[in-house]
Amino acid sequence: MKEKEQKILDASLKLFTERGFQGTSTAEIAKTAGVATGTLFHYFKSKEELINRLYFYTKESLLTEISAHCDDKKPFKENLKELWLDLVNFGINDSNKFQFIITFHCSPYITSLTKEEIENKLEGTLEVYKKGLKEQEIKEVYFELAMDYLWGSVVSTVDHFGKYPEKFNAHNLDLAFELFWDGISK
Amino acid sequence: MKEKEQKILDASLKLFTERGFQGTSTAEIAKTAGVATGTLFHYFKSKEELINRLYFYTKESLLTEISAHCDDKKPFKENLKELWLDLVNFGINDSNKFQFIITFHCSPYITSLTKEEIENKLEGTLEVYKKGLKEQEIKEVYFELAMDYLWGSVVSTVDHFGKYPEKFNAHNLDLAFELFWDGISK
DNA sequence: ATTCCTATAGACTGATTAGTCAATTTAATA
DNA sequence: TATTAAATTGACTAATCAGTCTATAGGAAT
Numbered sequence: 001m002k003e004k005e006q007k008i009l010d011a012s013l014k015l016f017t018e019r020g021f022q023g024t025s026t027a028e029i030a031k032t033a034g035v036a037t038g039t040l041f042h043y044f045k046s047k048e049e050l051i052n053r054l055y056f057y058t059k060e061s062l063l064t065e066i067s068a069h070c071d072d073k074k075p076f077k078e079n080l081k082e083l084w085l086d087l088v089n090f091g092i093n094d095s096n097k098f099q100f101i102i103t104f105h106c107s108p109y110i111t112s113l114t115k116e117e118i119e120n121k122l123e124g125t126l127e128v129y130k131k132g133l134k135e136q137e138i139k140e141v142y143f144e145l146a147m148d149y150l151w152g153s154v155v156s157t158v159d160h161f162g163k164y165p166e167k168f169n170a171h172n173l174d175l176a177f178e179l180f181w182d183g184i185s186k
Numbered sequence: 187m188k189e190k191e192q193k194i195l196d197a198s199l200k201l202f203t204e205r206g207f208q209g210t211s212t213a214e215i216a217k218t219a220g221v222a223t224g225t226l227f228h229y230f231k232s233k234e235e236l237i238n239r240l241y242f243y244t245k246e247s248l249l250t251e252i253s254a255h256c257d258d259k260k261p262f263k264e265n266l267k268e269l270w271l272d273l274v275n276f277g278i279n280d281s282n283k284f285q286f287i288i289t290f291h292c293s294p295y296i297t298s299l300t301k302e303e304i305e306n307k308l309e310g311t312l313e314v315y316k317k318g319l320k321e322q323e324i325k326e327v328y329f330e331l332a333m334d335y336l337w338g339s340v341v342s343t344v345d346h347f348g349k350y351p352e353k354f355n356a357h358n359l360d361l362a363f364e365l366f367w368d369g370i371s372k
Numbered sequence: 373a374t375t376c377c378t379a380t381a382g383a384c385t386g387a388t389t390a391g392t393c394a395a396t397t398t399a400a401t402a
Numbered sequence: 403t404a405t406t407a408a409a410t411t412g413a414c415t416a417a418t419c420a421g422t423c424t425a426t427a428g429g430a431a432t
Binding site for chain 4: 188190222229
């Protein structure tokens with residue numbers, strides 16, 4: 001990826017997250033990225049293409065962070081905790097990307113094509129869960145409900161420690177995971 | 187409240203939720219409400235005042251819906267379930283208001299004054315929780331974490347049934363509550 | 373050296389925006 | 403009925419916006 005293209009993505013991520021899509025002008029993005037508006041439209045044919053590429057880029061970052069969490073030697077709870085912790089840590093350390101994802105995941109500017117492309121990449125992650133289900137360690141709630149419960153727990157945990165940074169430590173992180181785990185386990 | 191003022195609030199709620207704050211023009215709001223732009227600015231001195239009054243109004247609606255859930259004769263779990271169900275049902279039945287609240291609760295357009303005013307009204311709701319804590323029915327997680335866990339569970343449940351409306355029935359609602367309850371209870 | 377393509381710049385444009393203002397209608401009161 | 407204040411209108415304006423266009427600069431290939 002070209003250097004200026006990356007600068008434009010970084011600037012957009014920051015500004016879209018802070019002020020929203022319509023609240024951010026392409027002129028501001030160009031200025032923050034240190035390029036001319038013409039350069040922005042050279043790499044991205046419209047503001048909408050820019051936000052779609054940005055959505056794809058942030059979701060890819062998230063997926064990279066959470067790959068490979070199914071070590072058959074470890075107990076299921078441990079595998080699941082690693083996944084949960086990776087998601088929460090991504091939310092806290094890469095908070096701009098995480099906030100962008102949750103703000104724009106149901107935005108009308110993101111085309112369904114963009115969403116499909118990235119959702120397809122998510123399949124692997126689900127393996128952990130399927131294993132736990134097979135081993136009957138977790139409740140027999142249907143798959144979609146369990147997944148939304150997992151994601152909801154991650155989002156509310158990240159939001160919580162964003163609101164109370166002084167509470168962020170290993171002990172409270174364990175507490176938050178146990179809330180999630182005791183809900184989902186048998 | 188004057189009739190046209192209410193029409194303007196209703197139109198704003200719909201349009202802000204669908205297209206965002208910056209994505210909605212005052213001209214569109216006025217047209218949807220069936221008034222002239224001059225009338226809009228007669229009742230609301232700016233677009234920002236409009237969204238702040240709307241935030242206050244939607245949060246008041248939410249609070250009205252969830253009042254008085256501490257019947258000492260009933261077991262704690264039942265009281266808490268009523269509160270949880272009222273929140274979830276509000277999210278599903280008044281989905282515009284609910285979506286507006288979660289979309290704009292950390293928006294820069296809502297002043298901290300507006301937020302304070304409404305948060306103060308929330309105190310009463312917490313009584314249920316305090317009772318359960320005293321009776322040692324729930325885990326000794328600190329107060330703020332438990333509250334954020336409760337709200338997170340409500341949001342993810344509402345989102346879930348919004349995504350899969352065909353799954354919305356009493357049985358699955360109970361399932362979703364049990365996920366929450368088994369997390370928080372001892 | 374010449375050709376040709378990509379990268380970069382920033383002035384410019386037509387469209388849209390939040391908010392104003394002077395004129396008019398409505399409603400209430402004296 | 404006459405008077406006055408509040409409600410309502412929509413044309414108007416100055417500012418801002420997304421995207422275009424023309425002009426250069428650089429570098430690779432011939």
